[in-house]
Amino acid sequence: MTELIKGSLILAGAIFMFLAALGVVRLPDLLTRMHATTKAATLGATLIMLAVALHFGQVAVVARAFGVILFIMMTAPVAAHVIGRAGYFVGSRLWSGTVKDELKPNYDPLTHRLKSHLETEANAARPPRDPEDAP
Amino acid sequence: MSTVILLSLAVMALALCLAFVRLFRGPSLPDRVVALELFSSILVGIIGVIAIATDVPSLLDVAIVMALMAFMAAIGFARFLERGGPRDD
Numbered sequence: 030m031t032e033l034i035k036g037s038l039i040l041a042g043a044i045f046m047f048l049a050a051l052g053v054v055r056l057p058d059l060l061t062r063m064h065a066t067t068k069a070a071t072l073g074a075t076l077i078m079l080a081v082a083l084h085f086g087q088v089a090v091v092a093r094a095f096g097v098i099l100f101i102m103m104t105a106p107v108a109a110h111v112i113g114r115a116g117y118f119v120g121s122r123l124w125s126g127t128v129k130d131e132l133k134p135n136y137d138p139l140t141h142r143l144k145s146h147l148e149t150e151a152n153a154a155r156p157p158r159d160p161e162d163a164p
Numbered sequence: 165m166s167t168v169i170l171l172s173l174a175v176m177a178l179a180l181c182l183a184f185v186r187l188f189r190g191p192s193l194p195d196r197v198v199a200l201e202l203f204s205s206i207l208v209g210i211i212g213v214i215a216i217a218t219d220v221p222s223l224l225d226v227a228i229v230m231a232l233m234a235f236m237a238a239i240g241f242a243r244f245l246e247r248g249g250p251r252d253d
Binding site: 032035036039040042043044046047049050051053054059062063066067070071073074077078080081084085087089090093094096097100101104105107108109111112113114115116118119121 | 165168169171172173175176178179180181182183185186192193194195197198199201202205206208209212213215216221224225227228231232234235238239241242243245246
């Protein structure tokens with residue numbers, strides 16, 4: 030029984046990783062590629078680590094396997110967010126079939142300022158930030 | 165069990181090849197960083213499967229370090245891009 034669950038977890042993890050790699054080759058632009066890799070590859074690594082925890086069954090190893098799962102689940106969204114943000118700043122093109130880019134009318138790529146359409150006179154008159162601490 | 169392990173290793177090796185295609189072709193640097201990130205995830209999976217196949221639990225430490233290094237590399241590349249890497253616009 031344990032063997033069966035273990036084998037199916039390993040196979041499912043490997044197949045999810047293969048799907049992630051297929052997505053990263055086939056999808057048209059940066060954001061859709063990231064959408065393929067972050068979720069599917071995280072799920073694949075999680076399933077394989079569950080199989081590792083099931084295989085060894087000692088407290089220390091199970092704790093380490095769950096540590097790996099927790100670490101991957103915490104860092105994958107952060108890394109994806111940071112790379113996607115950097116990709117947008119660098120100006121990587123979106124797919125030609127993109128329906129909506131809500132950032133485009135509001136974001137100024139030169140000054141990195143984002144408009145909210147709620148600016149008042151007082152807000153607009155505020156002096157720009159010091160260029161030293163601008164990101 | 166050994167056939168399952170061999171099959172999953174073969175599938176993940178194929179996935180590594182596909183990720184390498186994107187790393188080679190990727191039109192811009194963020195695409196390549198995404199491919200590297202995928203590389204590290206697949207490597208964590210491969211290390212886990214090898215830990216099962218060889219019954220060596222200390223290989224899990226390798227997986228932890230692999231995930232940590234990939235996260236650091238992603239953050240570093242993103243900061244490099246935001247602070248004026250090669251622009252593409």
